[in-house]
Amino acid sequence: MTSALFKLRLLPPFRPLLLPPAQQMSMYQPTYIDPIFKKEQQQVLTETGEASNLAHIPIKSARNNDTCSVFHDNTVSKFTNYIMRKGNKILARELLEKTFENVKRIQLERYNLAEGDEKNKIETNPKVILHRAIANSRPILQLTPIKRGGVKYQVPIPITENRSLFLAMNWLIQAAKEKERKVHFPEKLAWELLEAASGQGRVIKRKQDLHRQCEANKAYAHYRWS
Amino acid sequence: MITFIHSYLLLILFLWFQKVSTKIWAHILKFHNFVRSQIWCFGFKSYRKEPITMLVRCLRGVSRRACAQYSTVAEPIQKLDDFRTNEATVANHGLQHLGKYYRIEPEVKKQLFTYGGLPKSFEKQIKTFGETCLMVREPAVEVMHYIKSTDLSRPTVRYVLYGVDGAGKSLTMAHLLHFGLEQGFVLVHVPWVANWFKRPKETASSGSKEGFTDLPFDAASWLVHFKNQNASILPKLDLKVSKDYVWSIRETTPAGSTLLELIEHGIARVKFASDTVEALLHELKQHSTAGRCKTMVAIDGYNALFYPQTRILAENKVVVTPDKITLTKPFLDITKYDWTNGVCILSVDRIALNEERWESELPQYQLGKEGFEHVDPFVPIKVDNYNNKEFHSCINYYLNRRWIQNSAPGFDDELKYLSASNPFKLMNICAPL
Amino acid sequence: MFLATKLIEQNARNFAPRLASCHCRKLSTDPHASPEIDNDEEFRVLNLRQVQAQARPKRVIKKDVAAPPRANKMPVDQDWGAVWPGPKTFHPASVPLPLRQGYTEKAAAPPSKYGNAELMKIPNFLHLTPPVIKKQCEALKQFCTPWPKEIPSEEQWNKHFPMEVITTDYCHGLPTIRNPLSRIVTIKFKLSTLKLDKHAHDKFLRLVGERYDPETDVLTIVTDRCPLRKQNYEYAQYLLTALYHESWVTEPWESLKSEADMETYHFIRNKSKVSAEEILNWGKTEGGKKLVAHEAFGKSVENLMNEGENEYNIQAYKTEALKLLGLPSLKSTSP
Numbered sequence: 001m002t003s004a005l006f007k008l009r010l011l012p013p014f015r016p017l018l019l020p021p022a023q024q025m026s027m028y029q030p031t032y033i034d035p036i037f038k039k040e041q042q043q044v045l046t047e048t049g050e051a052s053n054l055a056h057i058p059i060k061s062a063r064n065n066d067t068c069s070v071f072h073d074n075t076v077s078k079f080t081n082y083i084m085r086k087g088n089k090i091l092a093r094e095l096l097e098k099t100f101e102n103v104k105r106i107q108l109e110r111y112n113l114a115e116g117d118e119k120n121k122i123e124t125n126p127k128v129i130l131h132r133a134i135a136n137s138r139p140i141l142q143l144t145p146i147k148r149g150g151v152k153y154q155v156p157i158p159i160t161e162n163r164s165l166f167l168a169m170n171w172l173i174q175a176a177k178e179k180e181r182k183v184h185f186p187e188k189l190a191w192e193l194l195e196a197a198s199g200q201g202r203v204i205k206r207k208q209d210l211h212r213q214c215e216a217n218k219a220y221a222h223y224r225w226s
Numbered sequence: 227m228i229t230f231i232h233s234y235l236l237l238i239l240f241l242w243f244q245k246v247s248t249k250i251w252a253h254i255l256k257f258h259n260f261v262r263s264q265i266w267c268f269g270f271k272s273y274r275k276e277p278i279t280m281l282v283r284c285l286r287g288v289s290r291r292a293c294a295q296y297s298t299v300a301e302p303i304q305k306l307d308d309f310r311t312n313e314a315t316v317a318n319h320g321l322q323h324l325g326k327y328y329r330i331e332p333e334v335k336k337q338l339f340t341y342g343g344l345p346k347s348f349e350k351q352i353k354t355f356g357e358t359c360l361m362v363r364e365p366a367v368e369v370m371h372y373i374k375s376t377d378l379s380r381p382t383v384r385y386v387l388y389g390v391d392g393a394g395k396s397l398t399m400a401h402l403l404h405f406g407l408e409q410g411f412v413l414v415h416v417p418w419v420a421n422w423f424k425r426p427k428e429t430a431s432s433g434s435k436e437g438f439t440d441l442p443f444d445a446a447s448w449l450v451h452f453k454n455q456n457a458s459i460l461p462k463l464d465l466k467v468s469k470d471y472v473w474s475i476r477e478t479t480p481a482g483s484t485l486l487e488l489i490e491h492g493i494a495r496v497k498f499a500s501d502t503v504e505a506l507l508h509e510l511k512q513h514s515t516a517g518r519c520k521t522m523v524a525i526d527g528y529n530a531l532f533y534p535q536t537r538i539l540a541e542n543k544v545v546v547t548p549d550k551i552t553l554t555k556p557f558l559d560i561t562k563y564d565w566t567n568g569v570c571i572l573s574v575d576r577i578a579l580n581e582e583r584w585e586s587e588l589p590q591y592q593l594g595k596e597g598f599e600h601v602d603p604f605v606p607i608k609v610d611n612y613n614n615k616e617f618h619s620c621i622n623y624y625l626n627r628r629w630i631q632n633s634a635p636g637f638d639d640e641l642k643y644l645s646a647s648n649p650f651k652l653m654n655i656c657a658p659l
Numbered sequence: 660m661f662l663a664t665k666l667i668e669q670n671a672r673n674f675a676p677r678l679a680s681c682h683c684r685k686l687s688t689d690p691h692a693s694p695e696i697d698n699d700e701e702f703r704v705l706n707l708r709q710v711q712a713q714a715r716p717k718r719v720i721k722k723d724v725a726a727p728p729r730a731n732k733m734p735v736d737q738d739w740g741a742v743w744p745g746p747k748t749f750h751p752a753s754v755p756l757p758l759r760q761g762y763t764e765k766a767a768a769p770p771s772k773y774g775n776a777e778l779m780k781i782p783n784f785l786h787l788t789p790p791v792i793k794k795q796c797e798a799l800k801q802f803c804t805p806w807p808k809e810i811p812s813e814e815q816w817n818k819h820f821p822m823e824v825i826t827t828d829y830c831h832g833l834p835t836i837r838n839p840l841s842r843i844v845t846i847k848f849k850l851s852t853l854k855l856d857k858h859a860h861d862k863f864l865r866l867v868g869e870r871y872d873p874e875t876d877v878l879t880i881v882t883d884r885c886p887l888r889k890q891n892y893e894y895a896q897y898l899l900t901a902l903y904h905e906s907w908v909t910e911p912w913e914s915l916k917s918e919a920d921m922e923t924y925h926f927i928r929n930k931s932k933v934s935a936e937e938i939l940n941w942g943k944t945e946g947g948k949k950l951v952a953h954e955a956f957g958k959s960v961e962n963l964m965n966e967g968e969n970e971y972n973i974q975a976y977k978t979e980a981l982k983l984l985g986l987p988s989l990k991s992t993s994p
Contacts, residue, residue, distance in 0.1 A: 070634035071659060100658035105354045108628055112356035125631040126658065321989075368989045375987055381938045383984050563938055588968040599930045603938065603956070603980045606973050 032058045037066040065089075075131060082169045095186050100126035102190035123197070133196035137168035137203045141214040146223045155223045156214035171203045172196060309619040309626070311362065316405040319370065323362040325615040327623055330358040330404060337458070338403055341451035342417030345396050347653065355627045361616060363394065365609045366401040372605065373405070373569055378520060381563040384601045386528075387573040388589045389609035392650025395573045398609050399524050402571050403455075411522035411569065412463070412510060413455045414560060416448065419527040420578040422553055423536035431541060434501050438552050439538060445499035445553055449492045452506070460486055463519050468512060471505050473498045485509060500552040507556040514567040523560050523570040527578035531558060532597035535580060561601060572601065612647040620649070624656055632659050728752035740791040747786070749778045754785065821852040824895075826888055843883040844891040846899070849876050853903060863906035924964035926957035935983060956983050 019030060033054070036042055045051040065077055076096065084092035103126040111122045123129060142163070143154040159167075176189035195201025311326040313319060319328070335358045344352070352358050369385050376383055387395045406413050422444050432438035453460075467488055471479040477495065479488050485506065492502025514521045525531075531548055538546040548554045561570050574592040576584045585591065589606050590598050612620060621638050624630045630637070645652035733742070733755045742753060751758075751772040759769040761777040772778055810816045825845040829838035850871060855863055864871055871878050880898055882891040918928060926932055935952035943949070956979040963972045981988055 070637045070640055071632055097658035104629075104631070104657070105350075108354050109356075111628065124628050127632055364989075371989045372981075372986045377985070379942075380985070381941050383986070563934060566941075586968065588970075588973060590963060590968045590973075599934075602931045602960070603935050603983050605980050605984065605986070606977050608970075608973075 028060050029058075032060045035059050035062040035066065037062045037068055038072070039068050073127060075134065076127065078165075079130065079134075079169050082166070083173055095189070098184075098186035099189045099193065100130075102186055103129055103193055106190065106194065126193075129193055129197045133172060133193045133203075134165065134168045136199050137171055137196050137207055138164040139167055139207050139210050140164065141211060142167070143210070143213060143217065146220075148223050153220045153223055154213070154217050155220045156217050157224055168203075168207075171206055175202045175206075309622040310359075316401065316408050317370065317374070319362045319367055321367065324364055324367065325361065325613075325619040327359040327361050327619070330360060332358070334404065334407065338407060338413075338455055339400065340454055341447065343396075343400055343403065343415060347650070348397065351629075351653070355629070359623070360397060360401050360404075361394075361619065361623075362401070363398060363609075363616065365394075365607045366398045366405075369398075369402055369571065369607055370405050373409075376569070378567045379517075380566065382523075382561075382565055382568040382570055384561060384563070384570040384572060384604040385607050386589050386593075386601060386604045387571065387607050387609055388575075388587055388592065390587050390611065390648065391575075391577060392648050393609045393611055394649050395575060395609045396526055398607075399526055399571060399573055403522070403524055406522035406524070406569070407455075410459060410520070412459060412514075412519050413522050413524065414452065414507065414510065415455060415522075415524045416557065417451070417526055418578075419525060419530040419557075422551070423530055423533075423538065423548060426538060429538050429546075430497075432500065432552050433497070435552060438550055439540060439546050440497075440500040440552050441538075442496045442499050445503050446493050446496045448553075449489050449499060449502060449506070453486070453489050453493070460484075463513075465509070465513050465518060467505075467509055471501075473501070479505075503553060504556040507560045511560055511565045511568075515565045517567055520567040521560075521569070523568065523572075525557060525561070525571075526573050527575050528561070528572035529574040529592040529594075529597060530578040532594050532600070533579045533583065558600065570601075572604075612649055612652070617642060617647050617652075620652065629653075630656050630659050730755040739788055740786075740794065743785045745786050746782075749781075749783050749785075751775070751778070822846055822848040824892065826892075842886060842888045842891055843881065844888060844895055845879060845881045846895045847877055847879050850878050851876055855903075855906060858909060859906040862908075863902060866902055866906060924961055926952075926961050929960075931960050932957065939983070953979065953983055955979050 023030065036045065042051075045054070065080075080089065080092050080096050083095055104124060107122060107124040107126075107129070111119060111124050114122055123132070139159060141156045142159045144157050145152045146155045147153075172189070172192055175192045176185055179185070179188040192201060192203060196203045309325070309327055311319075311323045311328050313323055313328060314331075316328075335352075365387065372383070372385070387398055389395055403413060403415055422441055426441045427443035427447075428441070430440045430442055432440045465485045467479055467481055467483050467485065469481050471488070473479070473491075473495065477491070477498075479491055488502060488506055488509070492499045492506070510519070510521055513519050531554055534547050536546055536548060536551070538551070540546050540550075560568075561572060574587075574589050576587050576592060579592070583592070589604075593601065618638065621630070621641065625633065630641075641652060641655060645655050729752055749772075751774075754772070756772075758772040758775075758778060760772070760775055760781075761770045763769055770777070810819055823846065825847065827841055827843070829841050831838065850860075850863075853863075867878060867880075870880060880895050882895040882898070885891045885894055921928070932952050935956060936950065939950040939952065959972070959976045959979040963976050966972060978988070
């Protein structure tokens with residue numbers, strides 16, 4: 001009886017559930033698509049006529065931090081979430097805003113002191129500095145322990161984009177947390193960002209150390225597949 | 227490239243001296259715009275600092291309207307200086323300068339505000355921006371207009387600044403202090419009264435008055451502030467002390483010594499600083515009434531003088547009220563109407579009091595009945611949030627000073643909604659941008 | 660004896676299955692089965708169980724047939740007053756109207772008037788139809804006097820008779836005709852009709868307390884402490900007289916009232932006036948004519964103090980203060 005229904009295509013063919021666990025627990029069914037909350041993207045959708053295609057597709061509701069503000073930036077939002085501890089997002093956002101302010105003040109003072117062509121070389125936009133710092137701190141390889149013949153080898157493996165972004169941001173935050181008790185987190189983070197953006201500092205060194213280690217363990221690379 | 231610019235500038239100069247007609251100028255401007263766009267393409271990133279446009283405008287001295295009329299890309303030229311004014315003399319600031327920024331020279335800033343007077347957050351901005359600029363706003367212009375049209379032989383007029391938090395009361399007062407300095411007023415300026423009552427550096431029971439409390443270090447630092455602000459005018463006026471002031475058996479300030487000597491003594495002998503302040507203000511009042519000088523009193527957070535709570539404890543661990551502090555009386559006396567050749571600018575601020583009195587920022591509520599009666603009849607001056615013009619001027623200034631660097635289209639509207647046009651909030655919201 | 664009963668019992672047990680089949684046969688409607696039973700007549704079966712008695716026909720209860728509603732027979736031009744002479748609970752048969760009342764499910768008509776408790780619950784005014792009222796008025800007319808020509812309008816009426824006396828008569832079914840509530844007398848009038856000066860007005864208001872409504876300016880006195888209506892009415896009159904005269908009395912201690920006891924801020928009594936006048940008379944010699952503070956300034960200070968502070972009051976105060984201090988306003992002088 002049921003097989004007849006499948007044959008008649010009255011029911012979709014049975015497939016084992018292959019969704020990731022997070023999606024399995026989601027309050028939304030897999031048919032739901034992510035919301036498009038930015039004004040420009042919506043504009044594009046309406047212009048291309050894509051919007052009418054979406055009209056009858058169920059859409060998830062926008063999250064709290066999805067905003068159509070002109071100042072919204074995905075990286076900044078992500079970075080805020082990584083700074084956040086125990087769900088205290090207000091504090092996390094405050095810290096990052098203060099960091100940006102510090103970065104800006106430091107750079108503006110440099111900018112005002114500089115003369116002539118030097119001026120244009122100084123980047124004063126804190127968001128650009130954050131992007132640069134993250135881009136500079138991203139690793140391209142990482143080490144993973146693999147057991148072969150009772151010995152654990154640190155094997156270099158390629159890294160996904162998301163993972164490398166996460167590592168870069170997390171290293172920046174960890175570096176900023178290693179500080180004197182009297183120094184405030186935003187001050188330290190501002191310095192770390194500026195250093196990383198200019199390709200120096202502890203985070204860059206950490207990345208280079210990792211790369212060096214990977215280079216040294218190049219011989220174990222085949223353990224990944226054999 | 228550079229030689230090209232030079233020759234181009236020379237050409238314009240030449241044309242200027244030839245006094246060509248406006249029609250030709252229109253053509254030149256068109257060509258100039260073309261050249262400018264080319265130069266811009268070559269890498270002059272910031273169009274706000276165009277040397278050529280500046281030069282053209284300075285040379286021609288024609289109205290900006292004429293420029294706009296003939297220029298095809300008039301917008302950037304207009305934006306260039308829109309939010310600034312070159313009027314350095316504060317007394318000339320009028321309604322036509324409203325919403326524009328004027329620059330305070332570093333020496334003036336040093337003289338007026340070394341020991342306070344500008345809010346801390348504004349001091350920070352000065353450091354970041356590399357210049358001290360104040361916006362010409364209506365309250366300051368209004369008060370200056372009143373002061374200019376006051377008959378100084380009449381009793382002192384009291385102006386009371388009020389407004390919501392962060393609206394710019396203290397900066398309006400700073401603007402007026404600059405005015406006072408220019409106009410040759412002796413400045414009696416208290417940067418923030420509540421500092422005395424909320425966090426005094428030291429307290430001591432008064433030697434001269436039974437049951438009163440002295441704030442010796444605060445009084446001395448105020449004397450230093452007074453001396454600094456009036457460093458240029460006091461020697462010129464050469465005011466003398468009218469009677470002998472006996473501080474102790476060995477120390478006296480005899481009649482006929484200058485006010486500066488009195489101040490010096492107060493600073494050197496911190497113990498008598500509070501009494502020196504009283505003597506100084508008393509003398510100043512008399513000199514002003516006699517017409518030997520004119521005095522501008524500017525007190526920020528004036529309502530704290532009438533608030534019956536302080537954080538000061540007397541020797542018997544009882545909270546001291548402001549009227550039992552020696553510094554209070556002289557400043558109350560000098561804000562009375564019983565003297566002439568003076569101006570009083572007072573600001574009431576709810577932050578000067580405790581939270582129980584934060585319900586309203588209006589002057590009568592803030593002063594209380596006693597305070598109201600003390601300053602009545604006064605001229606209430608409302609310091610409001612930015613209006614449209616001021617807001618856009620401020621945004622342009624921030625763009626110019628690179629305080630705002632992420633500006634997508636429509637960002638100013640969003641900032642306006644977020645800050646509700648409140649100057650302080652706007653500054654803070656722009657901080658991470 | 661004992662044995663005999665036992666035998667019978669045994670019999671009964673042996674016959675039980677047969678009995679059952681026999682009943683079955685009786686119950687079955689097969690036509691061939693019945694002659695067999697008839698043939699077995701000589702063999703009488705011991706029937707220990709009780710045989711079902713023949714069903715008696717049910718007694719039919721005769722009900723009186725309800726007469727058709729009399730509303731169906733009513734002529735169109737009948738005298739309605741005679742059908743429905745007084746207040747009465749609704750009766751569907753006597754009202755020739757297709758009334759419906761009540762809540763039902765969606766898209767269904769409300770229940771009709773028959774057996775409708777909703778209609779019976781609500782008060783009706785079927786006894787007070789316009790023709791009936793007209794008729795009653797006609798009947799009462801012989802007892803009325805004409806309206807006085809001297810007070811044609813309501814204004815005149817209010818002017819000459821400012822006081823309104825309200826009493827209530829009750830009509831009810833009790834052995835006594837006197838309702839205790841009918842003794843209560845209420846008098847109402849506008850306070851503005853009394854001639855009072857400032858002090859008397861203030862004192863009067865304090866004496867009457869919440870009997871006075873400041874919004875409508877109406878004073879209401881209710882008297883109910885005497886057993887008779889006349890007594891209560893006279894007591895109300897007395898109260899009013901006493902109040903009026905008492906409010907004109909000024910006690911000697913009233914002059915001791917200090918500024919702190921004042922209910923409202925008075926400019927004349929306060930320091931504001933002193934300072935304003937000192938500023939106005941600054942530099943004048945002793946003998947010279949003294950200026951008095953502007954009345955408008957005093958008013959603005961009073962408003963500020965009494966009405967509470969708001970932007971409007973402060974602006975008014977500012978304008979007046981500028982006038983007092985002789986300063987030209989910014990907007991008027993500048994181009």
